[in-house]
Amino acid sequence: MNQYGDGVMEHFTNPRNVGEIKDADGVGTVGNPVCGDIMRVYIKVEDERIREIKFKTFGCAAAIASGSVLTEMVEGKTVDEALRVTREQIIERLGGLPRQKRHCSVLAQDALKKAVEDYRARKEGLIPIRFVFESASLKGYLKPTPLAQKILNVLPVEAKIEKWGEEIYFSINLKADLQNPQTEVKKGDIAFWPDEGGCLCLFFGPTPVSKEGKILAYSDVEVVGSFTIEPMLLRMLSDGDSVRVEKV
Amino acid sequence: MRVYLDHNATTPVNADVADLVRRCMLEVFANPHSLHGFGVEARRMVEEARQRVASLLGVDEDEIIFTGSGTEADNLAIVGGARLIRKKTGRNKVVTSAIEHPAVLRTVEALKEEDFETVFVPAKPNGVVDMDAFCEALDDKTALASLMLANNETGVLQPVREAAKRAHKVGALMHSDVVQAVGKIEVNLRDLDVDLAALSGHKFYAPKGVGALFIRRGVRIEPIIFGGGHERGLRPATLNVPGIAGMGLAAKIAKDNLKENVSKISEMRDRFEQLVQERIPEIAINGGNAPRLPNTSNISFRFIEGEAVLFDLDRAGIAVSSGSACSSGKAEPSHVLTAMGLEAGLARASIRFSFGAANSPEQVEYVVEKLVESVERLRKMSPLWEDAKGRQKQ
Numbered sequence: 001m002n003q004y005g006d007g008v009m010e011h012f013t014n015p016r017n018v019g020e021i022k023d024a025d026g027v028g029t030v031g032n033p034v035c036g037d038i039m040r041v042y043i044k045v046e047d048e049r050i051r052e053i054k055f056k057t058f059g060c061a062a063a064i065a066s067g068s069v070l071t072e073m074v075e076g077k078t079v080d081e082a083l084r085v086t087r088e089q090i091i092e093r094l095g096g097l098p099r100q101k102r103h104c105s106v107l108a109q110d111a112l113k114k115a116v117e118d119y120r121a122r123k124e125g126l127i128p129i130r131f132v133f134e135s136a137s138l139k140g141y142l143k144p145t146p147l148a149q150k151i152l153n154v155l156p157v158e159a160k161i162e163k164w165g166e167e168i169y170f171s172i173n174l175k176a177d178l179q180n181p182q183t184e185v186k187k188g189d190i191a192f193w194p195d196e197g198g199c200l201c202l203f204f205g206p207t208p209v210s211k212e213g214k215i216l217a218y219s220d221v222e223v224v225g226s227f228t229i230e231p232m233l234l235r236m237l238s239d240g241d242s243v244r245v246e247k248v
Numbered sequence: 249m250r251v252y253l254d255h256n257a258t259t260p261v262n263a264d265v266a267d268l269v270r271r272c273m274l275e276v277f278a279n280p281h282s283l284h285g286f287g288v289e290a291r292r293m294v295e296e297a298r299q300r301v302a303s304l305l306g307v308d309e310d311e312i313i314f315t316g317s318g319t320e321a322d323n324l325a326i327v328g329g330a331r332l333i334r335k336k337t338g339r340n341k342v343v344t345s346a347i348e349h350p351a352v353l354r355t356v357e358a359l360k361e362e363d364f365e366t367v368f369v370p371a372k373p374n375g376v377v378d379m380d381a382f383c384e385a386l387d388d389k390t391a392l393a394s395l396m397l398a399n400n401e402t403g404v405l406q407p408v409r410e411a412a413k414r415a416h417k418v419g420a421l422m423h424s425d426v427v428q429a430v431g432k433i434e435v436n437l438r439d440l441d442v443d444l445a446a447l448s449g450h451k452f453y454a455p456k457g458v459g460a461l462f463i464r465r466g467v468r469i470e471p472i473i474f475g476g477g478h479e480r481g482l483r484p485a486t487l488n489v490p491g492i493a494g495m496g497l498a499a500k501i502a503k504d505n506l507k508e509n510v511s512k513i514s515e516m517r518d519r520f521e522q523l524v525q526e527r528i529p530e531i532a533i534n535g536g537n538a539p540r541l542p543n544t545s546n547i548s549f550r551f552i553e554g555e556a557v558l559f560d561l562d563r564a565g566i567a568v569s570s571g572s573a574c575s576s577g578k579a580e581p582s583h584v585l586t587a588m589g590l591e592a593g594l595a596r597a598s599i600r601f602s603f604g605a606a607n608s609p610e611q612v613e614y615v616v617e618k619l620v621e622s623v624e625r626l627r628k629m630s631p632l633w634e635d636a637k638g639r640q641k642q
Contacts, residue, residue: 002562012559018629029631036581036596037553040631056631060555064629 004061007095011065016072019054025122028114030107037063037104041071041111045119048078055108062097062104069093070108079116085109114228127152128248131202131227133241138202138234139248140190140227147192148224150176151200156246162239164218166205170243174198181220188229191221200245204229250565251611255451255604256400256428256544257569262453262501265494269455272490280487281478290489297496301460304499305426305445306436313461313479314492318427318448319351321461324482325423325444326355326394328469330364333391333421341365343385343420344394345377345406346587351446352394352425353583365389371588375404375535383414390420397440398429401584401600402535403544405429412441421467427451427459431502432541433510443467449495452502453605458491505605513603514542516612520601521545523616528623530636532594534585543603546585548594551633552626557599560622566615569600593632 004012021042029040037059044052053075055067069090074082090105091097097105118139122128126141127148142148151174159170175198185191185203193199195218203215210216252260261269272293278286280294295309302309315321326342333339344356346368353368360366367385371377377395386393393415397408412422423444429435431452437445445462449455463469463482475484502509521533530550549557554570561568581595590598601615627633 002559004559009559009563012556013563015629020634036592038631040634056629056634058551058553058630058632060553061559063553064556 003098003101004065005095007093008062008065008097011068011094012061015064015068017054017068017075018056020056021052021054024054024115026115026117026119028111028116028118030110030114037107039063039067039107039111041067041108041115043112043115043119045079048080050074050077050079050082053112055111057107059107060101060104062101063107065094066090066097066105066108067111070105070112074112079119082112083116085112126225129155129225130246130248132244132246133233133237135236136230136233138227138230140202140225142190142225143223145179145224147176147179147222150174151192151224152247156244158242158244160239161237161241161243163237165207165210166234167201167203167207167217168234168237168243169193169196169199169201171197171199172245178220178222180222182223183217183220185215185217185221185223187215188226189223190225190227191217191223193217193219193221195219202227202234204231204234249611249614251607251615252567253601253603253607253615254567254569256403256600256602258450258456259453259604260606261450261455261494262498264501265454265498268497269490269494272493276489276493280489281476290487293489293493293496294487297492297499300496300499300503301447304430304435304503305447305462306438307462308465311462311465313463313483314487314495315446315459315461315479315483316457316485316488318425318446318451318459320483321446321448321459322349322351322394322423322425322427323355324461324472325446325463325469326352326392327359327472328482329421329423329444329467330359330392331362332468332470334364337391337419339389339391339420341367341387341389342392342394343367343369343382343390345382345396346370347375347377347399347401347584348394348396349400349425349427351427352396356394364391371404371584373589374538375399375402375540375584375588376538377406379407379410382411386414386418386420388418390415390418392421392423394423394425396425396428397435397445398426398432398541398544399535399584400428401582402538402546402588403428403541403602404535405433405539405541408440408442412443416441428541431498431506432513432543434506437462437464444469449491449498452498454495454498455491458488458495460495509605510542513605513607516607516609517543517545517601517603519609520603520612520616521547523612524619527616527620532590534588534590534598545601545603547599547601548585548590548597549599549623549626550594550597551630551636552623553596554599556626557619557622560625561615561618564618566618569602570598 024042280291415422534546585595
């Protein structure tokens with residue numbers, strides 16, 4: 001007898017699909033900024049169907065039960081079907097959640113979404129990398145291009161960041177020519193800038209020279225990949241903070 | 249097995265106390281303010297209880313008034329004290345700590361709305377309020393200072409006597425919330441040199457719904473609720489005679505058995521912590537390096553959330569409480585652990601075990617077994633544990 005119903009307690013007590021998949025096709029981790037819970041989902045995909053799914057969580061009983069139920073619901077479904085599972089369906093399957101715990105059901109869903117993103121990125125030949133800051137890390141992908149390959153070859157690399165508007169850049173000591181020079185970029189782009197010793201640039205919003213809704217780099221860059229924008233983290237960073245870029 | 253380890257939340261009513269309460273309800277039902285024999289009988293009950301509560305606290309019976317709860321006693325002391333001082337002297341400041349029970353925190357916050365200047369002094373990592381900062385905050389503008397004697401979450405004892413000395417030096421009133429300490433350790437309010445102190449019956453085996461406020465002889469406060477002249481006009485309401493009588497008897501029992509209970513309970517608590525430390529890696533005993541209540545153990549199990557441990561133990565019939573549960577909107581980790589500077593992840597991983605007179609060494613063994621099972625199970629599920637193990641390997 002407690003605030004949870006039998007459904008939640010059953011899944012909390014005997015959670016399905018707990019664990020990790022060593023050779024997963026996609027992995028997604030999310031932290032819930034509301035309550036600090038963390039959820040990680042691993043998927044194994046064949047012919048666009050989720051053949052195997054596992055999860056791990058740092059969370060309350062509701063988070064654990066939600067992970068259990070969601071993984072049970074999507075196993076065997078196509079990736080697209082899996083993404084269509086709603087939090088209401090999760091809550092219904094749990095037999096209800098106390099009002100103040102309803103946000104926990106979103107966590108599992110978000111982690112699955114990220115795992116699918118990761119799976120799709122890898123399928124396109126994107127190469128996962130990680131930007132590790134003192135307090136947290138960002139996930140990104142490099143496209144399979146000759147320039148990106150040169151960048152990969154210098155990883156891991158450590159640097160001090162500079163901020164320029166809503167751009168972060170830092171030198172990776174790489175001399176390389178641009179094949180597709182451009183100055184207009186998008187939010188979430190990772191670009192290579194040949195100046196100042198060869199820099200990686202992470203764009204998460206307008207730079208000081210941007211105009212008319214266009215995000216513009218200082219001078220020619222080449223977009224080599226993309227990263228997941230975590231606005232809170234990016235705003236907290238300041239000049240001189242250290243970053244380590246590594247392969248995942 | 250059913251094991252109750254949440255005595256800091258509330259205690260069961262002592263059987264003798266329950267008998268007295270029942271007898272009181274059926275036989276001594278009159279209004280103690282009535283002039284007839286029935287009333288006199290009820291009044292005697294109340295006065296005997298008053299004497300017993302005073303005796304437990306090392307003070308005189310005319311310094312005790314009964315209230316409906318510890319929270320109410322805190323409210324009366326702080327609001328009634330600060331308002332009257334301000335009227336008389338113009339002093340406008342209230343100083344307290346950031347680790348107080350909400351009964352004090354919210355009350356002082358409410359005074360802010362009345363344009364009092366308020367200060368909430370944080371704690372040091374060991375759980376003791378930063379006394380330098382506390383004393384520094386006390387000045388000739390201060391109307392009232394309030395510091396709890398024992399923290400409800402960690403059990404850490406606070407230097408109330410030192411705070412009182414400084415408060416009196418600057419001419420401020422000193423209040424202490426002694427709710428968690430009474431019945432668990434010897435509490436002598438005369439020694440502590442406080443002017444006001446709030447306590448609650450249900451924390452020491454009396455029924456819920458009855459508390460008391462100590463008001464040192466000569467100290468004046470004003471009422472915050474209005475009505476008849478009961479309890480010197482400070483707590484106007486017909487007295488809860490059964491509850492008060494029960495609290496009186498519970499006070500007597502607490503006093504008579506204090507030494508024996510303290511040694512029995514602290515032995516169990518220490519054994520419990522020793523076993524937990526031996527069997528579970530990556531834990532932190534919050535407040536473990538400071539003087540503490542003998543019954544309280546607040547432990548963070550790194551990489552897992554306290555709430556999940558709580559429900560695992562609940563399934564095994566064990567009642568504990570967690571420092572934080574992620575709940576509506578903002579799920580803040582415990583304000584006490586946060587004020588001690590504990591990182592959020594550890595604060596969220598905390599569980600409070602609070603022992604009582606009816607616990608046994610066998611129960612301690614059982615709880616440790618179930619706790620080990622739970623922590624292992626939940627850590628296997630935790631991505632943070634997985635990451636930490638990964639880092640160790642590297």
